[in-house]
Amino acid sequence: EDQVTQSPEALRLQEGESSSLNCSYTVSGLRGLFWYRQDPGKGPEFLFTLYSAGEEKEKERLKATLTKKESFLHITAPKPEDSATYLCAASRGSNYKLTFGKGTLLTVNP
Amino acid sequence: DTEVTQTPKHLVMGMTNKKSLKCEQHMGHRAMYWYKQKAKKPPELMFVYSYEKLSINESVPSRFSPECPNSSLLNLHLHALQPEDSALYLCASSQDRSQPQHFGDGTRLSIL
Numbered sequence: 001e002d003q004v005t006q007s008p009e010a011l012r013l014q015e016g017e018s019s020s021l022n023c024s025y026t027v028s029g030l031r032g033l034f035w036y037r038q039d040p041g042k043g044p045e046f047l048f049t050l051y052s053a054g055e056e057k058e059k060e061r062l063k064a065t066l067t068k069k070e071s072f073l074h075i076t077a078p079k080p081e082d083s084a085t086y087l088c089a090a091s092r093g094s095n096y097k098l099t100f101g102k103g104t105l106l107t108v109n110p
Numbered sequence: 111d112t113e114v115t116q117t118p119k120h121l122v123m124g125m126t127n128k129k130s131l132k133c134e135q136h137m138g139h140r141a142m143y144w145y146k147q148k149a150k151k152p153p154e155l156m157f158v159y160s161y162e163k164l165s166i167n168e169s170v171p172s173r174f175s176p177e178c179p180n181s182s183l184l185n186l187h188l189h190a191l192q193p194e195d196s197a198l199y200l201c202a203s204s205q206d207r208s209q210p211q212h213f214g215d216g217t218r219l220s221i222l
Contacts, residue, residue, distance in 0.1 A: 031208040043114075043200050043213035044153065051208075087152060093208040096141055096166060100152035 002027045004090050006101035013108050016077045021104045023088030024070040031093025033071050035064050038085045038103070047073075078108045113137050114214035116201050122220045125191060131217045133184040133201030141165075142184040143211060144176060145200040153200055153213075159184060191221045 003026045013019055025033065032051055036044035048057040050066035057064045061082065063074040073086060085105050089098040114135045123129050135142065141160045145153035158166035159178040167176075173195075175187040184201055198218055202211040 032210070034210050036213075041198075041215075041218070043116075043202075043215045046210045046212055049210050089152075091208055096143070096158045096160065096204070096207050097155060098211065102152055 002090065002092065002099040004088055004099045004101040006086075006088050006104050008104060009102065010105040011107070013075075013078055013106070015079055015108055015110050018074070018076045018078070020075070021073040021086055021088075021106070022070060023073070023101055025088075025090045025099075027090040027092060027099060029092050029094070030090055032091040033066055034089045034091070034098070035071070035073055036087040036089065038087055044087055075106070078106075080108045080110050082106065083108045114201055114203055114212055116199075116214035116217055118217060119215070120218045120220075122222060123188070123191065124222050125193075127191075128187070128189045130188065131186040131199055131201075131219075133186075133214060134182055135201075135203040135212070136182060137203060137205075137212065138181075139203035139205050139212075140181065141204045141206065142178065143202040143204075144174075144184070144186050145202065145213075147198045147200055147216070157186075188219075191219075193221050195219065196221045 007022045035047040038044045048064040053068045085103045087103045088101040144156040147153045156170045157176045162178045177185040198216040200216045202213045204211040
């Protein structure tokens, strides 16, 4: 059975304090690893897709990386507006299903 | 602004009512999805339409009835719902299986 585990469940940072969120996966034949950001009362907002080990993607203060067993979302010098739940999801590509992790609730204090 | 539009944003209905949720996308995506999300949980897949045909039904109770009138529209018809069906209902679309899914902002549904 495919599994995606995110850690930590919650993370509090001070503004400017860089850190990383982890997403470990057990998915046979991974075809895509996706990162989303979700604000309260909103739908998940797509951030990145990673397709193969060693791949990296960047957007503003966020950088996503992928290995054969896990993905990291690095947040550099976060700001309060980066506060959100970050979701990781994996796809086999053999069907349309995504296996989601439970998310990491990030709070950045000013 | 999201490229997947869902209406209404909020819906309150009684257990005997019939209502519909609507979703529209103009990205030319060929797959469309319905998800249910409870508080502090990840989205749970309900249905997938691929090329306007139902591809996946995750054993959803028959009180939820999906419909895909064309490649841009997706409806979810609701009838005789239970209080435990109160949740955020999300619509998403993607180009194909391994491409990212893009989500709307959802309909917050409350069953009285």
